[in-house]
Amino acid sequence: MTAAISATALTRRYRDQVALDDVSFELPTGSITGLLGRNGAGKTTLLRILAGQEFPSAGSVRVLGEPPADNERVLSRMVFVREDQAYPDIKVRHALRAASWFYPNWDAGLAETLAADFNLRPNKAIKKLSRGLRSALGITIGLAARAEVTLFDEPYAGLDAVARQIFYDRLLAEYGEHPRTILLSTHLIDEAAALFESVVVIDQGRIVLEAAADGLRGVASTVSGPLLAVDEFTAGRPVWARRRLGSQASVVTVGPLAEADRARARALGLDLVPLTLQQLVVQAAGWPGLAGAAEHPEGVSA
Amino acid sequence: MAEMAGLDEGTPLFTQVADRLAAEIADGGLAEGERVPSTNELAAFYRINPATAARGINLLADDGLLEKRRGIGMFVAAGARSRLLGQRRQQFAERYVRPMLTEAGRLGLGRGELFGLIQDEQGRQDARDSRDSRDSRDSQDRGEPEPSDLRGGVPV
Known part of the structure; x- marks a missing residue:
């Protein structure tokens, strides 16, 4: 299977701090992977590098076979939904319209359905939206883009449990109909655990666990x-x-x-x-035996 | 979230999906020759990754309990139900009959006494079943609530 994303020895330093330390992994085309770890572990830095919004200090990254930075061929086939995404001072429908121009596989019908699911009103100004509704807008764009590579970085700040369930259900349905490569970072590990085919856990900038999610159950x-x-x-x-x-x-x-x-x-x-996946992740950092005990995922290799 | 559909935490989800489907086939809920739910349908219902659901289906297909019809989906194979029932009978022997015999040996029960106990218990159960069905028939006939409903409201 071809890798949709491959990172080789990625390192990112900020002054005296190492945000990513020799990170290598591959994600197969057509998979949902959970990117897990504590706040400050390096999840956002990693996603920003994959999205071409930041450069590694060392190492390289390939998305859909090419380096993503300043690469229109890759960027139009990839969507990156950030936590607390900033938007210009426009209305919801303008943001959706702009997204429809940018993403070649954009599904306007889906965007409309998702917006309705989340009670996101098209004529509302984005800066007047609550935090949760701004997250809903990001999720709507992320799913309706139908991009081959879909990156979600903690996309649901301010969303309640009901809205998050809508997100999970829609994500699974969309993925089932239109498979793509999805990488989702989250700290709500247990409620998202069953969505993942595999998980990558990072701690202090290093990968501490990479495994098939189902193989971690009961481990x-x-x-x-x-x-x-x-x-x-x-x-x-x-x-x-x-x-x-x-x-x-x-x-x-x-x-x-x-x-x-x-x-x-x-x-x-x-x-x-x-142990739940969340409890495993909490302990994964200091637990070198865990990776061996868990079944290794097919297609994901360090 | 998979827990909402009744899956438990300790065992891999794909084996649980396979177990659920096998149980449905054994109980006759999914008849032989019938189409089983698709990977995406199972994924949506159990709220799990489609690859996990597919693995559960494949487990049964590898066992010959399901068969693939190209372009249409997975179907319950001929003979699947009787094979599953055979497996269950064997499990029943291992899980219930064997420990029962061990315990009977410990208590010094002879074969006749053991059979007698089984017959007594069977008799009690039959009596209970026929009483239950008579009660529900009577209450339906008279259009009255069942006695248990009446008792429920009265503090004892």
């Missing part, structure tokens, strides 16, 4: 109960975090659990709770 679990029983259950298993309170203990164990393991945990009176 680690919290075992809790009486200390002795927890120790008995986790003996010989890789253990990450361990907490103890009196005679009770709670331990994160890595590796999938078979039905026999679950039965044993029940017999020992232990609680077994699988």
